[in-house]
Amino acid sequence: MRTGATFAYSRQKFRMVGQAQHEEKRVSTERIEGLAAVLTAVRNSEGMTQPRLTQHVGLGRSVVAQRVAELESAGLITDDGYGPSTGGRAPRRLRIRAEAGYVVGVDITAQRLVVGVADLAGTLLAQLEEVVDVADGPDAVLTTAERLIDDHLESIGRIARVWAIGIGVPGPVEFRTGQPVAPPIMPGWDRYPVRDRLAQRYGAPAWLDNDVNLLALAELRTNPAASAARNMLYMRADVGVGAGLVVKGELYRGANGSAGDIGHVAIPEGGDAICRCGNTGCLEAVAGGAALAREGRMLADTRQSPALAATLAETGTVRPLDVTLAAEKGDPAARALLQRSAHLLGGMLATLVSFYNPNLLVIGGGIVRARAHVLAAIREAIYRRSLPLATQDLRIEMSSLPDDLGGVTGAVHLALDEVFSPGRLARWLDAGSPAGQPYIATDDMLERPA
Ligand SMILES: [Zn+2]
Structure with a gap:
């Protein structure tokens, strides 16, 4: 009996200790999540005030005040003057202690x-x-x-x-x-x-x-349209072609980190074009920078493009940028080549837009330089091949991040x-x-x- 009672007592005590520990852990998890939410909100919007924080992070006023005080004493955030008053005392503006x-x-x-x-x-x-x-x-x-x-x-x-x-x-x-x-x-x-x-x-x-x-x-953190969009598809078209997904304001990497790796998806128009990955018919192999250089060289060699033939004679090579420059000079063959690339990229983007339904599509990489010759064709391919519901709120823009600083x-x-x-x-x-x-x-x- 005695042993049994002791055992029962210990078990109950153990259970109580367990509950207390669980409670302590819950409180500390809530605390950390609150601190991180406040910190993120302060980091990502200029001139954040405590009243705005309360709306923003969905925590009570006193909890927000506590978290702000904690972050201040940890030296992570600090005062940045006063925000506009809404009747009473003007609220303090907060900033990360950069x-x-x-x-x-x-x-x-x-x-x-x-x-x-x-x-x-x-x-x-x-x-x-x-x-x-x-x-x-x-x-x-x-x-x-x-x-x-x-x-x-x-x-x-x-x-x-x-x-x-x-x-x-x-x-x-x-x-x-x-x-x-x-x-x-x-x-x-x-x-x-x-x-x-x-x-x-x-x-x-x-x-x-x-x-x-x-x-x-980088787009998400520096482009106000991107941070407001929440669901963004970013496509980079350069020598390599790839995409990045932002879901509800966060980068989505998938199970292993390869989400968005669309450059090596085979496309019907890919034919037997050899890709640097070792496969044939990849999107990148027919619509990326290497394809522009290869086809541009062909247009120069066959003199179908006088502008590219001149470039080749002068520099001994044809780069993707040369195709854009030739198109800017009005060279029809170079323009057609860019249009074809845009059409192929647009086809892939239509699939992605249907699959993912983003409200913002940003296109970046070397292709941005060719904006005047590709954007309309990309848009056309997306709108033609996507359901109206998928595109009704879709905004399409070219990245304005400087090419050398984006990464x-x-x-x-x-x-x-x-x-x-x-x-x-x-x-x-x-x-x-x-x-x-x-x-x-x-x-x-x-x-x-x-
Ligand atoms: Zn490939």
Whole structure:
């Protein structure tokens, strides 16, 4: 009896302790989520005030006041003057304390490396660019990237305050592990621990993503139409063709990180055009920059395009940009070539619009330069082949982000979004900063060093 009673008592006690722990965990989860929501709202809109925050994050006034006070004492947000009064005392405007730390963005493209350092508001303070060949492999390219980062940090003079690093590469990335997986144009990079290498070197959490996702993220964070749209499809058409998806204001990567990788989908018009991925008939192989260069060269060789023939005679080559320049001079063959590319891209976009029903489609990459010759054809293909309901609220625009800064801007915002997300914030808030804690980028707490 006695033993039984004790046992029953212990079980009840255990249950009570369990409930208390559960309650404590729930409260702390709510607290962190509230802190992250307030922080995100302050980060993403200028001149945020406490009354607006209350509407924005859907928490009560006193809870918002508490979270704001907590973030202020943690040194993450601060006063930024007073907002407009709505009758009573003018509300304080809040801003992220941008100067509290730095984030590093690294944009690796096929032929170019851009490294930028930004403050915690995502404002680029400086960027350096260098020509690289991604085919030289990860060690050569990342050694160059590290040299540029070191130069930057030295010029700023605050090496210890790197809070986070975002990196983009021109190939498929497994987001969870921060590794490229079987990237078609990046020999030697398959499963290379890009994220972990930079995280360890700078003692800061790092994240790796593919370049198109980062362009979509840059668009989302810098284009007011994109942040208002919530459901955005971003397509980059350049040498590579790919898409990035934003769902309800957040980048959607799919199960493994490859969502939006549409460049290597076979299309009926693809025929036997050989693609750099090794397959034939890919969208990229017939509508991307390589196709423009190849077909443009053919038009020059056969003299169907006098403008491109002149370019070839002068420079010995035909680049995608030369096709656009020839079209601008009124060359009919070059115009027809751009129209064909636009038609093929538009066909793919019609499928994506039907599948996903975005309210904003942004087109970026080298194609932006050819806007006058492609936008109407892309629109036409989308509207002709999509259901009216799918396009009734659809806005289509060309990206206005500068070509050389889009990737690095996205990389910086990747680092900021991740480091301020509820799950990560919970892991560093008590320490005051994520600097010196590279392991918080990984999902597995066990990887934390003793
Ligand atoms: Zn392909």
